[in-house]
Amino acid sequence: MSGLTASTTTYLWSLQDVLGQGATASVYKARNKKSGELVAVKVFNMVSYNRPHEVQMREFEMLRKLNHSNIVRLFTVEELPSKQKVLVMEYCSGGSLLSLLEEPENAFGLPETEFLTVLQCVVQGMNHLRENGVVHRDIKPGNIMRQVGEDGKSVYKLTDFGAARELDDDEKFVSIYGTEEYLHPDMYERAVLRKPHQKSYGVSVDLWSIGVTLYHAATGSLPFTPYEGPRRNKPTMYKITTGKPMGAIAGVQRVEGGPIEWSYHLPHSCQLSQGLRVQLVPVLAGILEADQERCWGFDQFFTATTDVLQRQPVHLFSLQQAMPHSIYIQHYNTVSAFFEEVASQTGIGVQQQHLMYLGHDLPLEGNMKVVNLPRTSPSRPLILLSYAPEANTSLPFREPETPVIPSKFDVMADYSFSKVIVGVVHQYLRIVQLLHTHRELLLQGYYSYMMKMRSECGEAMHSIAMITVRLQSCLSADHRFHTLGPYTSENQGLADHSQKLQLVHKHLPIYTAGIQEFQNQLDHLQIEQAKLSETLANDKSCQKMEMLLQKIMAIHQQYRKDRLTGSMHTSLIIYTLCLIEQRQNKAMDRILFSLQSKREGQQPGIAPRDKDQMVSRMHHLKEEMEILVRELQCNNNVIESLGAVNPSAALEPSLARPSTL
Secondary structure, three states, rough: OOEEEEOOOEEEEEEEEEEEEEOOOHHHHEOOOOOOEEEEEEEEEHHHHHHOOHHHHHHHHHHOOOOOOOOOOOEEEEEEOHHHHHHEEEEEOOHHHHHOOOOOOOOOOOOOHHHHHHHHHHHHHHHHHHOOOOEOOOOOOHHHEEEEEOOOEEEEEOOOOOEEEOOOOOOOOOOOOOOOHHHOOHHHHOOOOOOOOOOOEOOOHHHHHHHHHHHHHHHHHOEEOOOOOOOOHHHHHHHHHOOOOOOOEEEEEEEOOOOEEEEOOOOOOOOOOOOOOOOOHHHHHHHHOOOOOOOOOHHHHHHHHHHHHHHHEEEEEOOOOOEEEEEEEOOEEEHHHHHHHHHHHHHOHHHEEEEEEOOEEEEEEEEOOOHHHHOOOOOEEEEEEOOOOOOOOOOOOOOOOOOOOOOOOOOHHHHHHHHHHHHHHHHHHHHHHHHHHHHHHHHHHHHHHHHHHHHHHHHHHHHHHHHHHHHHHHHHHHHHHHHHHOOOOOOHHHHHHHHHHHHHHHHHOOOOOHHHHHHHHHHHHHHHHHHHHHHHHHHOOHHHHHHHHHHHHHHHHHHHHHHHOOHHHHHHHHHHHHHHHHHHHHHHHHHHHHHHHHOOOOOOOOOOHHHHHHHHHHHHHHHHHHHHHHHHHHHHHHHHHHHHHHHOOOOOOOOOOOOOO
């Protein structure tokens, strides 16, 4: 192993290409010396060899027996010249789920399709572990790797089996592994709070970690958060997880010593549809249960998640409510079940529902299968009309919370603040795009509805024309009967029919005029709709938000660069030095000018007044020199601190003054 690279018989890697680092090993990106194939190598450090031999060999044996597309594959085990073991594993180019969640655009959780991919991959990977009697014991986003296929779709794989061991469903273990935020409360009590107890742990500890991981993926944040965070307030963290009411899936403490705000639903800010949230919340509530007796077992977890993953979303837009919906339903269900689910989500009764698709009525029979519904998408949904008046219940968009702007210059604080702001602006952009899409759907839906009304008006006018023709025939016949003789008691029925014909003849023009007036109103509404469509087409809100996002991201990237290199801090120091140098030069110029003036003007018999002025000027110069000395001393201290923090940063006088927000 050289200073910059390391290698085994077959593989070579740079020590700077670190993919991950832990207490007992580091993972690097490596290449096959012959083929150039990229792999990940896990190099164990000397600390790992202090563990019992069976523990050292456990990860090798686990990976050898596991073979699944959602588990990182082990290719071989090699050694360094120092005899340190090296695991050669599948390289996942997409990083980890944690790195994906740390991207600012995912600050409020993953998009729905990506989350479902995570759920499917984790469920299938865990199912393979259970089939082989393995408990992982360290499930977290950092141990779920992402591989991006040629089609751009993600495949997630479980990794890091250093804590894994074989364990059947009815077996227990007592050793402690895992990461604080994702650790089961019983293990947290012993491992983090250092409170001894006699409890043993079963396979349910993985379910708790899966629940925290899925919540994190869905919302972008941890479900249980004490004031100042889980790492700074550990007793409250334990109190939240163990005191959680049944059915709650999150708890947050917003002020020091304040109450815990429990949540039984996923937040509106996450990118999951209401239809998916309804399916997911019972799963999270079932596995985020500290009491191992009440917590779901893996069989129940697999059954519930498989049911969620097998459901197909039918995208729906409720026109009067201006509200999108995703109806997750099994493909083998009937349309009657679909109508019931629509009623459950929208509050519109089954008998009041009327569906349209691509501008046309969609007649559906209750015994039809859902699989026969047309293919929908968020931009091309079914349009739902209600025969009853409906209130506007459009999405409750809420402005995302933003942190307080840092009050002083601090590279780390500015970087963290800019990262949060990028996530917030991403959220604003999504809101603007959704509102734009909803406006488009509203205009399309009402246009389709107006076309439907216009068609019905045309059919009504045609029916009136046909009735008018028949009416004229009947009136002619009635006239002929009347000319034959007056009506008598024997043919009184004919007289009644004649009166009804006259009444119809009187009212038909009124009906015709009413339909024509309604058509005129439709023409006016269509003109208004065309104007609104033109206004929407010219709307630049999305483009403006995208430009704002680009600017904010550029600022964030600069802060990120400054955090890594310290260049902004260096530039600030150099700028301060330049200012001090200028003040030094001015002070020296004044001293030299004063001395020169004193020498040229020195004559015998100087007046007392001149002496007093000279003494005053000398005192003033002395004070300026003392201020200068203090500034130089302060500057030296700053330079020394800069060298301690970032000794590699070079001070370049040519650097410009750092820009500010």
